[in-house]
Amino acid sequence: MTRNQLHLALIGSGGDGVVASATMIMQTAARMGLYGIMTQSYGPQIRGGESAAYVSVSTDPIAVVGDHKDLVVCFRFSDVNPFRQEVAMAADVTLLHPKEEQADLPEVLKAKNLRRIPVPFQELLAAEGLPEIAKNVMVFGIILQALGWQKKYGEDCIKDIFSRKSDAVISANLRAFDIGYHHLKEKISLPTLSPKQVVKRELISGNELCARSAVDAGCRFFAGYPITPSSEIMETIYDLLPKVGGKLLQAEDEIAAIGMVLGASFGGVPAMTATSGPGLSLMTEMMGISSMTEIPAVIVDCQRVGPSTGIPSRAEQSDLWHALYAGHGDAPRAVLAPMDVPSCHRTMFQAFHLAETYQLPVLVLSDAIIAQSQQIIDNLETTGLPQGKRQTFQGNGGSPYLRFSLAHTNDPGWNGVSPIALPGTPGTMHTIAGIEHNEMGKISSDAKQHEIMNRKRFRKLDYLAEETASWFHIFGNPTAKHRVVAWGSVASVLERYVTTHKDMALFVPEILSPFPIAALQDFLAGARRSSIVEQNFQGQLYHYLRSLGTIDGKTEKICRSGGLAFSNDELDRLFQEGGA
Amino acid sequence: MTRNQLHLALIGSGGDGVVASATMIMQTAARMGLYGIMTQSYGPQIRGGESAAYVSVSTDPIAVVGDHKDLVVCFRFSDVNPFRQEVAMAADVTLLHPKEEQADLPEVLKAKNLRRIPVPFQELLAAEGLPEIAKNVMVFGIILQALGWQKKYGEDCIKDIFSRKSDAVISANLRAFDIGYHHLKEKISLPTLSPKQVVKRELISGNELCARSAVDAGCRFFAGYPITPSSEIMETIYDLLPKVGGKLLQAEDEIAAIGMVLGASFGGVPAMTATSGPGLSLMTEMMGISSMTEIPAVIVDCQRVGPSTGIPSRAEQSDLWHALYAGHGDAPRAVLAPMDVPSCHRTMFQAFHLAETYQLPVLVLSDAIIAQSQQIIDNLETTGLPQGKRQTFQGNGGSPYLRFSLAHTNDPGWNGVSPIALPGTPGTMHTIAGIEHNEMGKISSDAKQHEIMNRKRFRKLDYLAEETASWFHIFGNPTAKHRVVAWGSVASVLERYVTTHKDMALFVPEILSPFPIAALQDFLAGARRSSIVEQNFQGQLYHYLRSLGTIDGKTEKICRSGGLAFSNDELDRLFQEGGA
Amino acid sequence: MNDLNTIQRKPTDYRNEYKPVWCTGCGDYAVLKSFTRAFAKLNIPNERIAVVSGIGCSSRLPGYLDTYGFNTLHGRALPIAQGLKAARPDLTVLACGGDGDCFAIGTGHFPHAIRRNPDITYVVMDNSIYGLTKGQASPTTSRAFKEQKGLIGVEEPPVNPAYFAFSMGAPFVARTHAGNMAELSDLIAQGIQYPGFAFIHCLSVCVTYQGRGFQEEIDRHVHATPANYNPGDERAVFDLLRSDPFAMGVLYKKPLDEAAFDGNRDVPVE
Amino acid sequence: MNDLNTIQRKPTDYRNEYKPVWCTGCGDYAVLKSFTRAFAKLNIPNERIAVVSGIGCSSRLPGYLDTYGFNTLHGRALPIAQGLKAARPDLTVLACGGDGDCFAIGTGHFPHAIRRNPDITYVVMDNSIYGLTKGQASPTTSRAFKEQKGLIGVEEPPVNPAYFAFSMGAPFVARTHAGNMAELSDLIAQGIQYPGFAFIHCLSVCVTYQGRGFQEEIDRHVHATPANYNPGDERAVFDLLRSDPFAMGVLYKKPLDEAAFDGNRDVPVE
Numbered sequence A, B: 001m002t003r004n005q006l007h008l009a010l011i012g013s014g015g016d017g018v019v020a021s022a023t024m025i026m027q028t029a030a031r032m033g034l035y036g037i038m039t040q041s042y043g044p045q046i047r048g049g050e051s052a053a054y055v056s057v058s059t060d061p062i063a064v065v066g067d068h069k070d071l072v073v074c075f076r077f078s079d080v081n082p083f084r085q086e087v088a089m090a091a092d093v094t095l096l097h098p099k100e101e102q103a104d105l106p107e108v109l110k111a112k113n114l115r116r117i118p119v120p121f122q123e124l125l126a127a128e129g130l131p132e133i134a135k136n137v138m139v140f141g142i143i144l145q146a147l148g149w150q151k152k153y154g155e156d157c158i159k160d161i162f163s164r165k166s167d168a169v170i171s172a173n174l175r176a177f178d179i180g181y182h183h184l185k186e187k188i189s190l191p192t193l194s195p196k197q198v199v200k201r202e203l204i205s206g207n208e209l210c211a212r213s214a215v216d217a218g219c220r221f222f223a224g225y226p227i228t229p230s231s232e233i234m235e236t237i238y239d240l241l242p243k244v245g246g247k248l249l250q251a252e253d254e255i256a257a258i259g260m261v262l263g264a265s266f267g268g269v270p271a272m273t274a275t276s277g278p279g280l281s282l283m284t285e286m287m288g289i290s291s292m293t294e295i296p297a298v299i300v301d302c303q304r305v306g307p308s309t310g311i312p313s314r315a316e317q318s319d320l321w322h323a324l325y326a327g328h329g330d331a332p333r334a335v336l337a338p339m340d341v342p343s344c345h346r347t348m349f350q351a352f353h354l355a356e357t358y359q360l361p362v363l364v365l366s367d368a369i370i371a372q373s374q375q376i377i378d379n380l381e382t383t384g385l386p387q388g389k390r391q392t393f394q395g396n397g398g399s400p401y402l403r404f405s406l407a408h409t410n411d412p413g414w415n416g417v418s419p420i421a422l423p424g425t426p427g428t429m430h431t432i433a434g435i436e437h438n439e440m441g442k443i444s445s446d447a448k449q450h451e452i453m454n455r456k457r458f459r460k461l462d463y464l465a466e467e468t469a470s471w472f473h474i475f476g477n478p479t480a481k482h483r484v485v486a487w488g489s490v491a492s493v494l495e496r497y498v499t500t501h502k503d504m505a506l507f508v509p510e511i512l513s514p515f516p517i518a519a520l521q522d523f524l525a526g527a528r529r530s531s532i533v534e535q536n537f538q539g540q541l542y543h544y545l546r547s548l549g550t551i552d553g554k555t556e557k558i559c560r561s562g563g564l565a566f567s568n569d570e571l572d573r574l575f576q577e578g579g580a
Numbered sequence C, D: 001m002n003d004l005n006t007i008q009r010k011p012t013d014y015r016n017e018y019k020p021v022w023c024t025g026c027g028d029y030a031v032l033k034s035f036t037r038a039f040a041k042l043n044i045p046n047e048r049i050a051v052v053s054g055i056g057c058s059s060r061l062p063g064y065l066d067t068y069g070f071n072t073l074h075g076r077a078l079p080i081a082q083g084l085k086a087a088r089p090d091l092t093v094l095a096c097g098g099d100g101d102c103f104a105i106g107t108g109h110f111p112h113a114i115r116r117n118p119d120i121t122y123v124v125m126d127n128s129i130y131g132l133t134k135g136q137a138s139p140t141t142s143r144a145f146k147e148q149k150g151l152i153g154v155e156e157p158p159v160n161p162a163y164f165a166f167s168m169g170a171p172f173v174a175r176t177h178a179g180n181m182a183e184l185s186d187l188i189a190q191g192i193q194y195p196g197f198a199f200i201h202c203l204s205v206c207v208t209y210q211g212r213g214f215q216e217e218i219d220r221h222v223h224a225t226p227a228n229y230n231p232g233d234e235r236a237v238f239d240l241l242r243s244d245p246f247a248m249g250v251l252y253k254k255p256l257d258e259a260a261f262d263g264n265r266d267v268p269v270e
């Protein structure tokens, strides 16, 4: 039997090494020419509590973990409970569990044609005198055999992982792998995946890619403060920046972090920070001075469940309103959103392009799923991506420098941007301020001047909107009668959904503000039914699109709080019920 | 000649005492049974620079300073420039200026039938051996005579002001007043105002009234950090709280201020803070934990021009989006807005009522005009105002206490509020957290639990909206063909406007969120034309109302940046042009 | 209010039924126990106690106490505790949290809480790491450890918590470690009884991200203050605090009458 | 880059044409002059200088200099200056602001800027009042003044800025007052030349809200550090800083080689 996707779950707790085993599977898949995606989930315990890893491998690119598991390894039935809402069994699921497990099978693990295989994990290790710690490698072996993957790939993977360890360690692990690989006597009838091309691909998380692509896009300064689920961006870019002569500061809080970013950017250096909801809320005042002083800044927000501390490890799309509207006063900004791991690459280029070109703050709304997923991806192209540079002022022979020059106001081609003279440039000294000011940057409390400067600052958005009018994707048949709009990780769930629902088309904006309104209107034209699907309680995108006049009351609002990805079953139900 | 309003401007700089003289006029008007309103304006200099005071006195309540001045005292023509956009002359304006002023009359002071009266201020004082400092009292005397007001009222006012000073000081000032009062030999033909009732009324600013009404409404704790134009709220309530056993802390920043408020409120004490845009932005994260832990808090925001530091002393309505939408996650809140000084009273009662009853953060959007205006007001009624108390839990005989009890979820009459057990109550100990939690307050990372708690928190808003559905005003003829919506200080300018435009009706919400939608829909039904008028660049109320589906593209968006109040002339022009 | 002396409460009477989420071996378990022992020692009615924390592994502590508690925002325990104490001086208010909570994002509130000198006992559980966010360097992480683990901020010398508190004018400054529950519970009790702001710096190991080397180092070096040490002699305090991070016990103490300058401590807001 | 020695710049070369908004008699005028004198003394090309401030009367200062400047947000001069200096170590970066800016809302950034020890000179213009917001008590307002004027926070003792900086580990700490422009400009120049974080506490009168009594008190008490004073002896520094708020000059100075631990000071980000 051949299929093009397989879905695995590993569930256990501290010491079981479920994440380690799952990562080895992913690395092996990447080595074989398969695609795959992996997410993790935790119980309430800080470390050592229940944890689950979900892996989907596929012959084609895959960005969303599959709903119904084909193979489940569960080390303790009592560990399943925290994950009961997020795992579902395929009808013919294979379940591996310890031989010693005496408890009744939990409801969630039941399935019509369940194949239940007890494994004496403990005994197997003990028999060979292997330490407890080798369990994850042994489990990796068992799974590899069950998947029917070649032993060689598994061995290569282990050699790689332990390449910096002693030979003794390597051979012990190879032995554990071997025991696992040969344990199952009867063949498990899992379908076989045949890679379309034998090529080694890369395994990377959304956060890692955000960091790397930021540097590729020109980022040379980072300041941040740790917060789940964004910290890996700082940790990754910390390794990358020194290689390109960049600098990083770990700040004492998020206000300082974005402040440092603005300081570096004032110095002419493309700069960014990354955070999650609570940190983003703290950055609100600083975002305003970025708008006001026209100093570029890129801010990545890995959205988690809110409000307040919420659920730090789980994704939600409820920071949208904050990104669009937060901050006292009228403060222009741009808001972008990747929809999966690989699109983080494009998004980061767009972010630096817009920030540097239009001299304003750019928010990137990632989320916990995109941030933390490990995905096998193809080589990423950089050519063709926008890579704007800041328009600097080098002197114009004598006439005084105007930081916020309005000289071209009457030129319809002017995009509102005034060239910036960087510190160090002779003859163009000036001071900028968050206080309202005139062309020279001089403080002004004149109301008419304020209106003029507001016009200048927002003029940039008009031209930016023109440039980004095509920053969206359409999936499915654009003339299908049911048209759906979604963004972020929810969009990739819907992308998958529309491939099997031919009566549906999907619109995914890459930029949320300014929204590609004209494109959306085109997309919706002639629809018999339209829905906005999102993961937050209030329907933030829905109301935003209504505020723009782009949709009316006939479009459905389909939303619920975050924390769990939509499954196809749930989407079936939601579309059946119809939205509010 | 009788009229029912007179408009004065006093313009000078440090040492001229324009504000002092203007205040004496207001105090005298209050004493005579007249109404009045006074605003101030400053040039860029911190202190001692140009300043102007605008006074309107009236036989009827008046909330907006008049556009065209009947009497102007200008101490230096060169001081006029910073105020050129905000003063306009009546055709028959009377201008008093120093005899020594040699400069040409500035454009703005010109008028068709200008009556120009040079006054030897310096000489008059010198002749009597009076010190420079007495000038403001002398000017007060001159104006009083020009207005034709009885000398006795002026004398009483002076005795009052200097009541704690020595007899020598009092008599010197009475002398200065006398010189002024008898200076003008020829009678100025200013119209006479006859009070309808001789009664002493109160002169108070919006900020002072916010503070006083908060205490009347039950506020017993305040924490704040100084910021223009809100600081007088803290300064006033600092005097009031000790008298009722309340406490106040001046915080090290706004985050600490709102934190202290939440701490006090967790202790069961109704508490508030006051700030302006930059401080409000800093409070964003704390607002979220107020929503999440269902701990009441009242936050007054005296809006000034933004973004960033903006123009600290001038009003704008550009914090609306922030108030409605800021903060990561879905975080319920209520947003109120007074429209003039006296309505601050009602608003503060509403604010404490909603915060305490529904256990959530309540924002009050005042603005620099309301905050800083001195207005003569009638006695304020407290009966009939909402005065909800927090629903506390005193024990129910044994069953465990659930801080966020959902027991009544299926009861359609339940408003989502769970009774709170205050620290000190035996048997109901519990811990609350900004982390998502279950009924008991125990931390939970369960996505379904999160949805359930979101429903609970937002259920409160549904019931709150029902209660506040009638919190709005309609001015003018409700069947007029042109229907206008405005809020805050802009609403009082429009209230004045519709009294002379009989084809217009005005809708003013007292509560902005949840918005009284049904009432607005009723109001707009059958309109031939409708406009949303506001003072911010983006049309924040307009887009918000569209997001709610309450208005559609046919309603006009009429907005411009803040900094200056709309004049009637400008409104004429804006309505002529029509909105976007 | 219950009479303090009618019943004698046991430490376990101050624990609720929730199981801590902490890793096995985490120092915070001992801190939790020490809180309950201090409460029992003073026999404070559960309902009179309120514990306010920030965010971090350590800040989960109030959730396991059968008292009132508020697990607030990262870095904000002190403002919230001060508001509560100002409004409700009749309560016994404690604050607690981690080294990141207090000395990174919370830095700005610490000197001002000290200046206001409210009658609050503040226990900082210092594992010299950001535990909850998986092991980044905190302001108290040693340079050697940062170097060894490749953490960010290697050049930055660590903050010295007790010295910081003393320099800002805290009237009661003590230090101990989670390995010494007897001393910790005694110091917490002393802090509660002290009529002003009491700061307790408690070294508490993060087994997961700092590793057991942290505890071993503590065990190796820990010692009481010298026999002739006078915690009222500010010069001696200065010398000790700058030179000796392992002296344990009460490090600084202002005479009681100087400390309690807020005369109005027990009248709640009406 | 211009050769430092080709032209000799005068103090007025560092002033732009804008007229300060300060009140007549405000101490900040003298601070502004002292900045320009220090720049001229070191003959730094205007374009190599960047001055970052917060919000307050004092924070308007960069707007009057013919250098690069960033008048940022209340309390945030230091993070922004640090980001700038980290990205552009080739620039001479100074920060300035008021006592409220640094010791109220900015408190949390101060110890961490000191720990990172960037080559920034930070001048705090301390008028012991919130000038721009019309005279509320700041963290440095004396209790006597608060009492006299009925300001909020009477019970709270003032922050001691130089001692705060020293306690946090600032390697260069100096104090003077706006009335002594010679000393102030000399200290600013020393701060700029010092290869680490230099903190200069400058008493500067707010004639409008503190009143002239402030300057009179300074004039009455001001004096140089004792002749035998050694600003490298930490014990002596401790004693002086805690006891004498009017000793002027360099109060603490770490030897240069210890101070400059960032080896990479002059390579801007590529």
Ligand SMILES: Cc1ncc(C[n+]2csc(CCOP(=O)(O)OP(=O)(O)O)c2C)c(N)n1
Binding pocket: A225, A226, A227, A228, A254, A278, A279, A282, A309, C055, C056, C057, C058, C059, C073, C074, C097, C098, C099, C100, C101, C102, C125, C127, C129, C130, C131, C132, C133, C138, C206
């Ligand atoms: C505003 C904000 N920023 C960042 C975080 C992420 N965060 C949670 S706990 C923590 C630090 C934990 O370290 P510490 O305070 O020392 O406590 P520990 O976990 O070590 O006990 C951080 C950075 C947050 N919750 N909120």
Ligand SMILES: Cc1ncc(C[n+]2csc(CCOP(=O)(O)OP(=O)(O)O)c2C)c(N)n1
Binding pocket: B225, B226, B227, B228, B254, B278, B279, B282, B309, D055, D056, D057, D058, D059, D073, D074, D097, D098, D099, D100, D101, D102, D125, D127, D129, D130, D131, D132, D133, D138, D206
């Ligand atoms: C976030 C924020 N909070 C408050 C303010 C209001 N504010 C402006 S300056 C200032 C304090 C001024 O005092 P200081 O820093 O000592 O400077 P000075 O005016 O005395 O020179 C305050 C509170 C603000 N601008 N931003």
Ligand code: SF4
Binding pocket: A046, A047, C021, C022, C023, C025, C026, C027, C028, C057, C058, C127, C131, C132, C205, C206, C207, C208, C209
């Ligand atoms: S991560 Fe560290 S601090 Fe957190 S619970 Fe585990 S051991 Fe304790």
Ligand code: SF4
Binding pocket: B046, B047, D021, D022, D023, D025, D026, D027, D028, D057, D058, D127, D131, D132, D205, D206, D207, D208, D209
């Ligand atoms: S208010 Fe004070 S600090 Fe501000 S400019 Fe005037 S004198 Fe200077």
Ligand SMILES: [Mg+2]
Binding pocket: C056, C098, C099, C100, C125, C126, C127, C128, C129, C130, C131, C138
């Ligand atoms: Mg820690």
Ligand SMILES: [Mg+2]
Binding pocket: D056, D098, D099, D100, D125, D126, D127, D128, D129, D130, D131, D138
């Ligand atoms: Mg000051």
